[in-house]
Amino acid sequence: MQFFSALALLKEGLSGQRGWREQWRSPEPKPAYDAVIIGGGGHGLGTAYYLASEHRRTRVAVLEKGWIGGGNTGRNTTIIRSNYLFDESAALYDHALKLWEGLAQVLNYNVMFSPRGVMMLAHTVHDEQIIKRHVHANRCNGVDNEWLTPEEAKSFCPALNIEHNIRYPVVGAALQRRGGTARHDAVAWGYARAADALGVDIIENCEVTGIRRGADGAVEALETSRGLIRTRKIGVCAAGNTSVIMNRVGVRLPLESFPLQALVSEPIKPVLPCVVMSNGIHAYVSQSDKGELVIGAGTDAYTSYTQRGALHVNTHTLEAICELFPSFRRLQMLRNWGGIVDVTPDRSPIIAKTPVPGLYVNCGWGTGGFKATPGSAHLFAWTIAKDEPHPINAPFSIERFRDGHLIDEAAAAAVAH
Amino acid sequence: MLLIECPFCGARPELEFAYGGEAHLARPGAQAQVTPEQWADYLYTRTNSRGVHAERWRHLRGCGRFFNALRDTTTDQFVCTYKVGELQPPAAPAPTTP
Numbered sequence: 001m002q003f004f005s006a007l008a009l010l011k012e013g014l015s016g017q018r019g020w021r022e023q024w025r026s027p028e029p030k031p032a033y034d035a036v037i038i039g040g041g042g043h044g045l046g047t048a049y050y051l052a053s054e055h056r057r058t059r060v061a062v063l064e065k066g067w068i069g070g071g072n073t074g075r076n077t078t079i080i081r082s083n084y085l086f087d088e089s090a091a092l093y094d095h096a097l098k099l100w101e102g103l104a105q106v107l108n109y110n111v112m113f114s115p116r117g118v119m120m121l122a123h124t125v126h127d128e129q130i131i132k133r134h135v136h137a138n139r140c141n142g143v144d145n146e147w148l149t150p151e152e153a154k155s156f157c158p159a160l161n162i163e164h165n166i167r168y169p170v171v172g173a174a175l176q177r178r179g180g181t182a183r184h185d186a187v188a189w190g191y192a193r194a195a196d197a198l199g200v201d202i203i204e205n206c207e208v209t210g211i212r213r214g215a216d217g218a219v220e221a222l223e224t225s226r227g228l229i230r231t232r233k234i235g236v237c238a239a240g241n242t243s244v245i246m247n248r249v250g251v252r253l254p255l256e257s258f259p260l261q262a263l264v265s266e267p268i269k270p271v272l273p274c275v276v277m278s279n280g281i282h283a284y285v286s287q288s289d290k291g292e293l294v295i296g297a298g299t300d301a302y303t304s305y306t307q308r309g310a311l312h313v314n315t316h317t318l319e320a321i322c323e324l325f326p327s328f329r330r331l332q333m334l335r336n337w338g339g340i341v342d343v344t345p346d347r348s349p350i351i352a353k354t355p356v357p358g359l360y361v362n363c364g365w366g367t368g369g370f371k372a373t374p375g376s377a378h379l380f381a382w383t384i385a386k387d388e389p390h391p392i393n394a395p396f397s398i399e400r401f402r403d404g405h406l407i408d409e410a411a412a413a414a415v416a417h
Numbered sequence: 418m419l420l421i422e423c424p425f426c427g428a429r430p431e432l433e434f435a436y437g438g439e440a441h442l443a444r445p446g447a448q449a450q451v452t453p454e455q456w457a458d459y460l461y462t463r464t465n466s467r468g469v470h471a472e473r474w475r476h477l478r479g480c481g482r483f484f485n486a487l488r489d490t491t492t493d494q495f496v497c498t499y500k501v502g503e504l505q506p507p508a509a510p511a512p513t514t515p
Contacts, residue, residue, distance in 0.1 A: 243465035254461035256438070257490075301436040302419075304490050305467050310418040312432060345461045402457040 001197035024196035029203050032230035033061045038208050040064025041073035044237035045191035046377025052198035055385035060200045065207035069188030072239050075339035076370040077262050077296040079275050081118040081179035083138050083145045088395040088407045090141040096375025109190030111182050117274035118179030123168035127280050131174045148173045159325050166323045168281050211249045218357035235360045235384050240340025242363040254401050255342045258299040259309040263336035267291030283320035308338045347410035351393040360384050422498045423476045424484050437473030439463050440485045
């Protein structure tokens with residue numbers, strides 16, 4: 001692996017940038033691997049990286065039907081936070097947040113993690129009560145979160161409108177200072193480069209068309225658009241298409257796939273120093289380093305695999321943002337797009353073994369999977385390597401739906417992730 | 418925005434409707450005999466079809482009535498809509514039974 005450093009930059013700068021090599025190989029698939037990951041997004045690439053780096057499994061492949069990072073990893077609004085209500089979720093998302101903090105150094109790749117603070121607004125007395133409950137629960141779990149008055153919120157984020165003459169005035173806010181954003185593409189590329197350096201094969205344009213099982217019921221091989229690949233361990237990180245792959249082996253999951261849209265404005269000078277979210281009126285917005293406002297809308301009402309949604313969903317979010325930030329009203333939106341998110345009934349993910357021996361699944365991240373990328377990948381690699389869940393992801397099983405042990409962040413968070 | 422054909426009122430914009438999830442999910446029988454697996458399957462497990470999907474809609478801001486529809490989830494185009502109680506039209510594969 002070509003090591004990135006200030007010295008390497010200087011050297012290449014002086015020699016006309018001619019010494020940079022490709023950051024990962026594009027190998028042909030081998031006939032067999034110890035483990036195969038389906039899905040080359042952040043979660044899948046990260047899983048392969050941790051399998052190689054922490055569990056010494058280097059005969060690993062990542063299969064991606066399109067190009068790496070081209071699914072939800074490249075389509076989300078890059079918000080990172082860990083202020084979830086329940087103990088299980090706080091442990092999971094804070095595990096990820098701690099990995100984010102050192103990720104650029106570990107991967108030798110600038111993922112542009114920026115802990116600029118995530119502010120969640122309260123608009124009613126009910127919002128205030130539930131957000132304060134979150135603040136207290138978080139602090140009991142060692143997750144930083146604090147309550148701000150409207151004036152304190154405005155001093156942290158001066159563009160925020162805290163006047164009383166709007167439909168849903170701001171009555172306060174919770175602030176997680178360790179939360180923030182990261183560069184989505186860099187996360188996929190950084191994991192790909194680091195995994196490749198450890199011997200992982202990253203195979204793009206390779207669609208899985210079937211999964212073969214042996215007489216004992218365990219997985220044996222994958223049928224792909226680039227030939228048969230033998231393996232005894234398969235990890236599925238296919239986000240919105242998880243049901244499609246799992247239905248091929250007869251495993252039905254509590255998942256529904258919905259379009260989730262996002263959009264960006266024209267670039268402007270720095271105006272928004274943190275991430276601002278409102279569950280109550282459904283808005284979330286941050287500002288990228290290019291200056292674009294990055295805005296997340298809600299899911300469309302119906303299941304779909306089209307990677308597009310209806311305009312009225314975006315309009316709803318923009319109306320809320322224009323009330324909170326009147327200075328944004330004259331901005332033009334540059335682009336909007338959709339991704340397909342797989343949603344569980346309790347809005348918590350599944351990182352687990354399946355009823356099929358050798359088949360593991362990491363899914364159900366719904367509208368909020370990006371923030372968990374390093375933690376999810378780390379725990380999923382553990383689960384695959386040891387054939388048992390790590391204590392942090394043990395509660396996120398498929399069986400919780402049968403046993404009634406839901407981790408009901410849906411009820412706790414109302415909407416936005 | 419989708420244009421949805423209510424079997425009672427005709428074609429109306431999506432904003433008038435509420436989505437009701439997968440159609441033709443049969444509630445399992447007498448409670449005493451239902452296993453936790455059957456409950457979980459009925460309450461939570463979904464086919465999540467990539468392709469033609471049988472689903473419920475409600476004309477919430479119109480006649481208020483529920484109906485069923487077949488829609489292709491790869492294009493969002495409706496194949497047809499039909500009334501509750503009618504059999505699922507043959508345009509789609511039969512719903513899978515677990």
